[in-house]
Amino acid sequence: MNDQQWPQKTRVYNEFVMESGRWDDFQPRQDDIIIATPAKCGTTWTQMICALLIFQKTEFDKPLTECSPWVDVLTTSSAQVLTQLEQQPHRRFIKTHTPLDGLNYNPQTKYLCVGRDPRDAFLSLKNHVENMRPEALETLQKHASKEWQPPQPPLQDPCQWFRRWMASSFSEAPGHEFHTDVLYQVNSFWQYRDLPNIFMLHYSDLKADLDGEMRRIAKFLQIDVAAGLWPELVAAATFANMKSKADKLAPQVGDGIWKDPNQFFNKGESGQWRDILGEEELALYRQVMDDKIEPELASWLESGRLG
Numbered sequence: 001m002n003d004q005q006w007p008q009k010t011r012v013y014n015e016f017v018m019e020s021g022r023w024d025d026f027q028p029r030q031d032d033i034i035i036a037t038p039a040k041c042g043t044t045w046t047q048m049i050c051a052l053l054i055f056q057k058t059e060f061d062k063p064l065t066e067c068s069p070w071v072d073v074l075t076t077s078s079a080q081v082l083t084q085l086e087q088q089p090h091r092r093f094i095k096t097h098t099p100l101d102g103l104n105y106n107p108q109t110k111y112l113c114v115g116r117d118p119r120d121a122f123l124s125l126k127n128h129v130e131n132m133r134p135e136a137l138e139t140l141q142k143h144a145s146k147e148w149q150p151p152q153p154p155l156q157d158p159c160q161w162f163r164r165w166m167a168s169s170f171s172e173a174p175g176h177e178f179h180t181d182v183l184y185q186v187n188s189f190w191q192y193r194d195l196p197n198i199f200m201l202h203y204s205d206l207k208a209d210l211d212g213e214m215r216r217i218a219k220f221l222q223i224d225v226a227a228g229l230w231p232e233l234v235a236a237a238t239f240a241n242m243k244s245k246a247d248k249l250a251p252q253v254g255d256g257i258w259k260d261p262n263q264f265f266n267k268g269e270s271g272q273w274r275d276i277l278g279e280e281e282l283a284l285y286r287q288v289m290d291d292k293i294e295p296e297l298a299s300w301l302e303s304g305r306l307g
Helices: 043-055 078-086 118-130 136-142 158-167 182-190 203-208 210-221 227-236 239-244 279-292 295-303
Strands: 033-036 093-096 110-115 198-202
Touching (some): 033 043, 043 093, 043 110, 043 239, 110 210, 118 158, 118 182, 182 279, 198 203, 198 295, 210 227, 279 295
Parallel strands (some): 033 093
16 A cells, blocks of 8 residues: 555644644654543543453553553653653553554554544533643643643533534634544544554443454554453453542642542543533534545444444
């Protein structure tokens, strides 16, 4: 496959949370893993699974966010994150919310793209935003290389908030929060899903068959796990276990971002939108899905591989 058929970097993303340009000085290794997701679609869950598979143990020497750094995030300097990655002796598994067209694609890197029903992702995002401390914005601004546009304030009415969020999918407006744009971010990887180093993973599939999905991930990453170790690793990756260890597993847990780290792992459920979104919201949702992405991707986002 020649370069023209591989994903190309065509965009730069600067938002209040992240800057994709922080990847420019990143030095890849041949066995790197990049966990690429929209926010609130199973990022931390996938990081935990990778940690369990790589370290082959259920307790880690450092918080998960240090084992698996988030390159784009503005809570620390770019130099600090890149130095941290350079010093890691183990196989690296790195978090990003940057779409594929904002990354320097490497055919040796393994990419795990995680999707989720956008309606569930929104409700998780709502909880996420409400759990952030207001002072966090000052920290993010401190490490930004450019002046950025503050995020839109949350709305009291979740239906109104959902309509604003859904209608902004694929937006070109300044300050658009691509890290929360489920359709755009997942679509950027979906277009290249047939490449052997891109793996599409779905939140609902992890919930339905965690053991089976972890085995699929291990096969993709070419990691062997002893048969007797599997039950222990799978148990450690359950939502209940991760919630009980939020002080070690929540992202940027040492940066003072969260009002309550335990609240980062809220409910981990699917389908809660049925009790909140009304006909107007669901009609808009269907219109945007039909207009912006292909039917096969829409079906996958809503149901996953296992359906």
